[in-house]
Structures are given as structure tokens and as C-alpha cells.
Amino acid sequence: MFIQIKDLSKNYNNYLAVNKINFNIEENKTVGLLGPNGCGKTTTIGMILGLVTPSNGKIIIENKDISKMNRDQILNRFNFASPYVELPKKLTVKQNLEIYGRLYGIKNLNKRIDEISLDLDIKNFFDRKTGELSSGQKNRVSLAKSLINKPEILLLDEPTASLDPDIGDFIRSYIQDYKSKNKVTILLASHNMNEVERLCDSVIMMKKGKIIDRGTCETLITKHGRNNLEETFLKLARSKDEF
Amino acid sequence: MNFSKIYALGLRHLYLIMNSFPRILDLIYWPTVQIFLWGFISKFFTLNSEYYNNTVGVILTAAILYDFLFRASISFNMMFLEEIWSRNFTNLFIAPIRIREIIAALTLTAILRTLIGLVPAVIIAIPLFGVSVLSLGIPLIFLLISLYLFGITLGLLVTSGLLRYGPSFENIAWASLFFLAPLGCIYYPIEILPDLLQIIAKGLPLVHIFEEMRNILMTGSVSYLNIFKSISISIIYFIFGVIVFYISYFGAKKRGTLINMGE
Numbered sequence: 001m002f003i004q005i006k007d008l009s010k011n012y013n014n015y016l017a018v019n020k021i022n023f024n025i026e027e028n029k030t031v032g033l034l035g036p037n038g039c040g041k042t043t044t045i046g047m048i049l050g051l052v053t054p055s056n057g058k059i060i061i062e063n064k065d066i067s068k069m070n071r072d073q074i075l076n077r078f079n080f081a082s083p084y085v086e087l088p089k090k091l092t093v094k095q096n097l098e099i100y101g102r103l104y105g106i107k108n109l110n111k112r113i114d115e116i117s118l119d120l121d122i123k124n125f126f127d128r129k130t131g132e133l134s135s136g137q138k139n140r141v142s143l144a145k146s147l148i149n150k151p152e153i154l155l156l157d158e159p160t161a162s163l164d165p166d167i168g169d170f171i172r173s174y175i176q177d178y179k180s181k182n183k184v185t186i187l188l189a190s191h192n193m194n195e196v197e198r199l200c201d202s203v204i205m206m207k208k209g210k211i212i213d214r215g216t217c218e219t220l221i222t223k224h225g226r227n228n229l230e231e232t233f234l235k236l237a238r239s240k241d242e243f
Numbered sequence: 244m245n246f247s248k249i250y251a252l253g254l255r256h257l258y259l260i261m262n263s264f265p266r267i268l269d270l271i272y273w274p275t276v277q278i279f280l281w282g283f284i285s286k287f288f289t290l291n292s293e294y295y296n297n298t299v300g301v302i303l304t305a306a307i308l309y310d311f312l313f314r315a316s317i318s319f320n321m322m323f324l325e326e327i328w329s330r331n332f333t334n335l336f337i338a339p340i341r342i343r344e345i346i347a348a349l350t351l352t353a354i355l356r357t358l359i360g361l362v363p364a365v366i367i368a369i370p371l372f373g374v375s376v377l378s379l380g381i382p383l384i385f386l387l388i389s390l391y392l393f394g395i396t397l398g399l400l401v402t403s404g405l406l407r408y409g410p411s412f413e414n415i416a417w418a419s420l421f422f423l424a425p426l427g428c429i430y431y432p433i434e435i436l437p438d439l440l441q442i443i444a445k446g447l448p449l450v451h452i453f454e455e456m457r458n459i460l461m462t463g464s465v466s467y468l469n470i471f472k473s474i475s476i477s478i479i480y481f482i483f484g485v486i487v488f489y490i491s492y493f494g495a496k497k498r499g500t501l502i503n504m505g506e
Contacts, residue, residue: 012499046502049337053496072245075339086330088255095258102251103338129262131329145334 002027002185003048003153008057010043010209017043019209020057030179030186032196035206036237041189044206045155048187049080061153076104081146082157083139089131093122093141096130097148104149116144120174136167143171147178156188160195172198193230203229205236212236244347248340252348256322257355270356274310274364281306282372300374301460302430305453307368307376309429311361312390312449313420318356319398320405320419322349327410336501342492346485349402350395357391379459385470386452392477393448397423399484403491409500429453448476 003025010018018040025031033041046052048059050071059066066074087096094113101109117123120140125133130141139159146154159175160168172195179186190196196203197217205213205220213220213236217229226232260266285302326332335345368374376383401419404412426440427449433441444450451473459465495501 010499017499042502043499046499049333051333051336051496051501052499053493072339072341075337078337080333080337082333084330085333087334088259088325088329088331090262090329091255091258092262095255095262099251099255099258100334100338102254103248103340105245105247105339 002062003187004058004060005044005048006058006060008044008047008059009055010040010047010052011055016209018047018054021206021209021211023204023211023214025185025187026201027185028179028183029201030188030199032200032203033187033189033206034191034193034196034203034233039206040209041206042157045080045157045187045189049078049155050075076149077152078155079104079146079149079151079153080155080157081142081159083135083142083159083161084157085142086138087130087141087145090129092127092129093117093133094126096141097144100145101148106149112148116147119178120144121170136163136170139163139167139171143174150182150184152184154184154186156186156190158190158192159188160190160192168192168195175199193228193233197229205233207237212239244344245340248344249348249351252340252345253352253355256325256352259325260356260359267359270360271363274314274360275367277306277310278303278364278368279371282368282374285374286372300368300372300378301457303368303372303374304376304379304456304460305429307361307365308386308390308452308456309424309427310364311357311387312394314357314360315353315391315394316397316401316420317417318353319349319395320401321356322352323398323402323405324410324413327405333502342489346399346488349398353395353398354391357394379456380465382455382459382465382467382470385474386456389448389452389470389473389477392474392481396477396480396484399481399488403484403487406488406491406495406500423447423449426450427453432457446476448473448480451476 005021005023007020007022008018009016009020021044033044035041043052047054050066061074091099097113097117098109101113106112117126120143122137122140122144125137130138133141143159160171163171175186176199178184188196188199200217202216203214203220204211215223221227221229221232224232224235226235260270281303285300288302326335365376379386397419401412401415404415426436426444426447428436428444429449433444433450433454436444451469455466455469455473458469
């Protein structure tokens with residue numbers, strides 16, 4: 001198993017944000033992390049990224065506990081994108097990609113920046129300050145930053161939140177296409193159920209810090225007798241029981 | 244230490260300065276105003292004070308050195324605050340850069356910001372008031388090193404507070420140096436302070452730096468013991484600042500505040 005989450009918990013002053021969760025992610029698969037606001041998705045992502053220290057439990061990558069691994073080595077293999085995390089607004093798109101490319105120690109950086117900016121169609125606003133871009137443009141730049149190091153593990157937190165349908169579709173298509181051409185394992189937190197159905201090989205449903213169900217989209221929809229993932233999500237989010 | 248990563252983070256702040264002419268102007272403006280203000284006060288004291296009448300520019304030199312300390316500390320704080328204001332905190336802390344490399348990058352880049360602000364002001368003081376800090380000679384280098392280390396230490400302590408308490412700690416960032424200034428004996432000898440405060444003041448490098456500055460300008464002699472004391476105390480504070488920063492960083496990870504740090 002590529003990523004193993006074992007009995008992972010986070011307790012903030014007697015508030016249990018994440019409660020002994022266990023899940024595995026196979027290499028090159030995309031797993032959706034779903035659940036209502038405040039269910040512990042961001043805390044879980046934060047713990048995987050090393051931004052939050054777990055209260056209990058382990059995060060294991062290729063059979064190695066990441067708490068015992070060198071921070072640089074592990075973070076070189078990761079990246080993350082979220083519309084809630086921005087790049088320096090006063091720097092141009094090119095400057096931001098250059099700086100993050102250097103921080104990730106990318107060789108042939110100019111070539112990599114060229115590749116990724118052509119793929120994500122960001123070249124035409126390369127010299128504009130990031131803060132002056134539209135949400136859709138910022139989102140593509142943020143995705144470019146998250147792929148600059150060709151991460152083996154990509155964490156995406158609502159990558160298409162607040163985007164119009166056209167740009168949202170562009171991002172989803174790009175992620176699909178990128179995944180088909182590159183080895184990458186993705187953990188995707190999203191509230192867009194169409195996006196999850198389209199991109200994820202399986203999903204994990206969280207509620208109040210716990211995993212309440214898991215499986216492929218089809219099996220969950222069938223299991224709960226609903227027509228689509230959105231209805232299944234609503235049933236699980238409003239239910240009192242663990243499934 | 245990976246110097247290319249330190250360079251990358253330094254470049255981020257260099258681009259920030261280069262991309263904005265008002266930002267460069269802002270860096271230069273305040274030290275220059277300070278020089279003008281203290282230059283005229285200094286001139287007045289020189290003409291009317293027996294204590295200062297043979298030492299043109301003691302006050303102005305003190306003002307320049309104090310501004311160097313102030314700029315070093317504020318530069319460090321500002322660069323850290325820039326990451327919070329731009330909501331770039333998470334991106335920075337998930338990049339494969341070590342904490343010591345972040346500290347090194349901020350420390351080295353702060354020199355640049357400090358010099359951009361102060362060099363024009365120092366140059367202006369020469370023709371306008373006939374005062375040059377270079378008249379302190381070789382000891383000036385050591386005094387600046389000591390001041391810089393202490394300025395960065397204050398920056399480290401304030402940024403530790405930002406990590407611990409979030410952006411609400413920002414006001415302390417601006418107030419931190421004014422709090423210590425009275426004990427630093429920047430413009431007056433230590434004997435002015437009450438006995439108890441003198442004991443506390445001697446625990447700060449500032450007293451030794453500014454006492455030595457006055458000693459050099461007024462007597463022409465150099466006490467390397469004073470300089471050694473000031474650098475030693477600054478190094479101790481710097482190590483303390485680094486330790487506090489690490490404690491705050493690990494505390495922030497425990498409290499989960501790194502993930503949502505922003506305005």
C-alpha cells in the first residue's frame with residue numbers, strides 16, 4: 001500500500017477534530033475525501049502535509065512512518081493546491097513559479113515552467129501580478145505551482161471551488177489528463193460530487209472526525225439506494241449512524 | 244543548509260521590493276525623515292549643550308545606529324508578515340525548506356531591506372549635517388554586527404508570537420522596539436536610569452553598543468571589552484530567539500494554526 005493512515009487522531013483542547021481514522025490509498029489512485037464542513041478533512045490533509053501534529057496514530061508512506069522521515073525528503077514528493085491558500089499577490093506568475101521551482105530544487109526549471117504553463121494555458125498572463133488575476137486564472141497558477149515538482153502525492157482541497165463551469169471543467173479535465181500521463185496519487189477533498197464521481201477511484205466519507213463510509217462511487221450509491229453521489233452524500237451527512 | 248533554497252526565499256522578497264516603486268520609496272522615506280529630525284535636534288544640542296559641544300553628531304550617530312537596529316528588526320518581521328498577508332503561509336511551510344533555512348533567508352534578506360532604507364539617509368547626513376557614521380572607524384563594523392544580531396533576535400521573538408497567537412500579534416511587532424528603547428540608553432548615558440533599571444539595561448547589548456559609540460566619538464579611544472560584551476550578549480539573545488522560534492513553530496503545528504494562518 002502506498003499511503004496508510006493508521007488510527008489517526010487530532011485533539012484540539014478537548015475537541016476531537018479527527019477521531020481514529022484508518023484508510024489506505026493505492027499508488028496512482030485518486031481518493032476523494034468527502035464530508036460536511038468541519039468534519040475533519042482539512043485537519044487530515046494538514047496532518048498528511050506535516051502542518052498539524054497528530055495527537056495519535058501514524059501516517060505511513062511506502063511502509064515508512066513519515067514522522068521518522070526527513071522533512072525535506074518527504075515534502076519533495078508532495079504538493080498541495082487549494083483556493084484558500086494563495087501565492088504572493090505582488091509577485092508575477094513567472095516569479096512565483098520560479099521561486100517555488102527553486103524551493104523544490106527543480107532541475108531545468110525554465111523548461112519545466114514552460115511545459116506546465118503551456119499545459120495550463122497560463123503563458124498569456126505570465127508577467128502579470130498574481131493578485132491581479134481572476135479566480136480561474138489564480139486557480140490554474142496554483143495548480144501549476146502544485147505540479148511544478150511532479151509530485152508523487154498531490155493533495156487537492158476543493159480545487160474548483162468558486163470557479164465558473166467552464167474553468168471548473170478545464171481544471172477537472174486537466175487533472176484527469178495529467179493523471180493519465182504521470183504517476184501521481186491524489187487525495188481530493190471536495191464538495192462537488194460531480195467532480196468526485198469524475199475524478200475519484202474511491203471515496204471516504206467523513207463526519208464529525210470519523211470515517212462513516214467508504215468505497216467506490218458506484219458501490220456507495222447502490223448501497224444507499226440513491227441515484228447519484230450527491231444524494232448519497234446528503235443521506236450520509238444527515239444520518240446519525242455509521243455505515 | 245541548502246543555499247539555493249535560502250536564495251530562492253531571498254529572491255521572493257527581492258522581487259517584492261523590485262516590483263513596487265512605492266515600496267522602495269517607503270523603505271527610504273522613514274529613515275530619511277528620522278535623519279532630518281535628529282539632525283536638527285543634534286545641531287541644536289551641539290550649539291547649546293556643554294555635554295555635546297565637542298562631539299558634533301553624537302545624537303545623530305545614535306539615531307542612525309538605532310534606526311539600523313529598528314530597520315533590521317522590522318524588516319525581519321515584515322517579511323514574515325508578508326507571508327501571512329498574502330496567505331502564502333501554507334505553501335511556504337509545505338515546501339521542502341527547513342526552518343533553519345527560513346530563518347537564514349529572512350536574516351540575510353533583512354540586511355538588504357535595512358541597507359536600502361538606511362544608506363541614502365546616511366549619505367544625506369554627511370553634506371547636510373557634517374556627520375558620518377564612518378567616523379566611528381573599524382569598531383563601527385562590530386557595533387553594526389551586534390545591533391543586527393539583536394535586531395534579528397527581536398524579529399525572531401515577534402515572529403514567534405505571530406506563530407503562537409496569529410496575525411493579532413502584529414501590533415506587538417510594531418511596538419517591540421519602542422518598548423526596549425528607553426532601556427537601551429540610545430541618546431543618554433546609563434547613569435540617567437534609576438539603579439534597578441541600570442541592572443536590567445546592562446543585560447541588553449544596546450547599552451554597551453551606545454555607550455561605546457559615545458566613548459569613541461567623545462574620547463577617541465576604543466574599548467574592545469565593551470564591543471566584545473555587546474556581541475556576546477547579542478549572540479546569547481540570538482540563540483534564545485532561535486530556540487523560542489522553534490518552540491513556537493512546533494507549538495503552532497500542535498495547535499494546527501499553520502494551516503489557516505492568514506489575514
